[in-house]
Amino acid sequence: MGFVINAVIDFMYPPRCSLCGHYCADEEGICPDCLSQIHYIGRPLCIRCGTPFSHEFATDHFCGECLTGKRYFSKARAVGLYNGLFRKTLHRFKYQWRHCLATPLGTLMAKRMESFFSDGTYQYMVPVPLHPRRLRKRGFNQALVLARILSRTYHIPLDRNNLVRTRWTQSQVGLSERERKDNVRGAFAVLQSARIARRTILLLDDIYTSGSTVDECSKVLINAGARKVDVLTLARAA
Ligand SMILES: [Zn+2]
Numbered sequence: 001m002g003f004v005i006n007a008v009i010d011f012m013y014p015p016r017c018s019l020c021g022h023y024c025a026d027e028e029g030i031c032p033d034c035l036s037q038i039h040y041i042g043r044p045l046c047i048r049c050g051t052p053f054s055h056e057f058a059t060d061h062f063c064g065e066c067l068t069g070k071r072y073f074s075k076a077r078a079v080g081l082y083n084g085l086f087r088k089t090l091h092r093f094k095y096q097w098r099h100c101l102a103t104p105l106g107t108l109m110a111k112r113m114e115s116f117f118s119d120g121t122y123q124y125m126v127p128v129p130l131h132p133r134r135l136r137k138r139g140f141n142q143a144l145v146l147a148r149i150l151s152r153t154y155h156i157p158l159d160r161n162n163l164v165r166t167r168w169t170q171s172q173v174g175l176s177e178r179e180r181k182d183n184v185r186g187a188f189a190v191l192q193s194a195r196i197a198r199r200t201i202l203l204l205d206d207i208y209t210s211g212s213t214v215d216e217c218s219k220v221l222i223n224a225g226a227r228k229v230d231v232l233t234l235a236r237a238a
């Protein structure tokens with residue numbers, strides 16, 4: 001009976017690609033044509049921060065910044081470069097709250113997660129928090145929406161209210177790397193350290209730009225006793 005009802009619904013409302021609107025039977029909600037336009041990030045890349053390297057035959061190694069500067073996360077990875085169609089999609093998801101994009105984007109992230117973190121097991125997933133004022137304005141936290149999907153897929157519990165923003169920060173858009181670092185310094189706190197003590201954590205966000213936000217969050221988590229923090233984002237600044 002359910003089969004018949006689904007067939008009728010499909011006939012009346014054919015499933016469409018959430019990005020281009022064309023017919024798409026794929027249950028993930030993004031058509032193969034749109035998926036092929038994403039610049040997926042693969043090797044060779046920086047072992048620590050995930051910066052992709054262009055030379056074709058090089059192996060993974062540390063980038064200059066990770067060699068000289070301190071990073072609190074162990075490994076950061078992103079699904080694709082923040083450009084073209086992917087950029088447009090993420091922008092719509094974040095600023096226009098296109099609800100239909102949540103599942104396809106979360107599923108895409110979950111799929112890629114396996115290839116990046118096959119060696120990792122996590123006790124908690126933690127989304128990068130928004131300041132309550134920004135949350136009221138936007139109506140949802142895009143990192144939490146994605147984290148929920150990953151948490152369900154991998155049966156890793158979500159620790160959603162423990163890492164918080166304690167200070168209002170201006171948008172990072174248009175700031176230099178130095179300014180970004182200063183802007184987020186001291187902006188986060190962990191409410192219950194005991195909960196994450198000695199735990200391995202996967203921190204989730206939508207976009208990795210200079211890495212200063214996720215690194216500041218990682219710092220606070222490590223200082224609160226976490227054993228290791230890895231980072232996964234949907235996109236990475238191109
Ligand atoms: Zn499409």
Ligand SMILES: [Zn+2]
Pocket residue numbers: 046047048049050051062063064065066067
């Ligand atoms: Zn690096």
